[in-house]
Amino acid sequence: MKQTEKYLSTRFSPLTRRRIKAFVKNRRALFSLAAFGLLFLITLFSELIANDRPLLVSYKNSLYFPVIFDYDERTFGGDFPTPADYRDPYIKGNIEKEGWMIMPLIPFSFNTVDYDMKTPTPAPPSSSHWLGTDDEGRDITARILYGIRLSVVFAFLLTIISSAIGILAGAVQGYFGGKTDIFMQRFLEIWEALPQLFILIIVASIFVPTFWGLLFILLLFSWTNLTGMVRAEFLRTRNFEYVKAAKALGVGNWRIIYRHILPNAVIATITFVPFFLSEAIVSLTALDFLGLGLPQEYPSLGDLVRQGKDNLQAPWIGLSIFVVLSSLLTMLIFIGEGIRDAFDARKNK
Secondary structure, eight states, X not given: OHXXXXXXXXXXXXXXXXXXXXXXXXXXXXXXXXXXXXXXXXXXXXXXXXXXXXXXXXXXXEEEOTTTSOOBGGGGTOSSSSBOOTTSHHHHHHHHHHEXXXXXXXXXXXXXXXXTOSSOSSOOOOSSSTTOBOTTSBBHHHHHHHHHHHHHHHHHHHHHHHHHHHHHHHHHXXXXXXXXXXXXXXXXXXXXXXXHHHHHHHHHHHSOOOHHHHXXXXXXXXXXXXXXXXXXXXXXXXXXXXXXXXXXXXXXXXHHIIIIIHHHHHHHHHTTHHHHHHHHHHHHHHHHHHTOSSOTTSOOHHHHHHHHHHOTTOHHHHHHHHHHHHHHHHHHHHHHHHHHHHHOTTTOO
């Protein structure tokens, strides 16, 4: 503990140290941050945990890494120049005769259909499928692992890009004021009044949404979240003495914005980032649930929500995705509350 305090004292200012200590004292927020970080770290290695390809294959005294590289089945004694199917009894038998292979902990990827099941789909939880399968015979555990990674990465990208655009727009509005502020404010009012859902329906009916396409569409409407707050901060700060002194010394407007006002505005917006992350995850899940989001080839949490609704006779689907989504969003909310309290000057004295 003393070493931690010594490290903080040499790296951060007294105010930052006080905020970090306040966050650490909030056990609920600290536990949520650790759990969320660990969960996301695990999902980053989903291919090593849940995959229908072996991690390592030894065949005829040679080592192969199918989880990283593609091999055709002729490499393992097959007849066709097609990608090797390591679940094929013939290929599997050839490898076991001439060597060995190490399969991941979950021998299914998010899109692997298990044709060897003896029960109809959706199959209940078993030793082969820990959380059961969906109505297409795909492993729910594998789909959840890949789906969490996809949703969190999507949410991070959407939050970072939209926050950067919103902060820039709010900074221009608040600093320059006058006609610039009036024009941009009227534009924002019109833009926020547009029916987002109908626009998404129209776009989804014309184009097949992709990861980047859907990110761009949601970005068009999410960048306004921070604009009003940053605008208010710049309107308040631009009349401070140090800003007037910088102008009197001939410092350029953009340098004043970047060096003197923006750091204070960014600190005020940090507390909202976890809430924007949870909002982005909910948005992606809802669009996938409605069929307006990502195509079927993506591991989608929203698709599992839809399958839970359509297969009420298989409660393990709905229960699994409910626990995952509620836990994920709860952790983000607790993290946001911890950051908000740490930055609250009234609670952090």
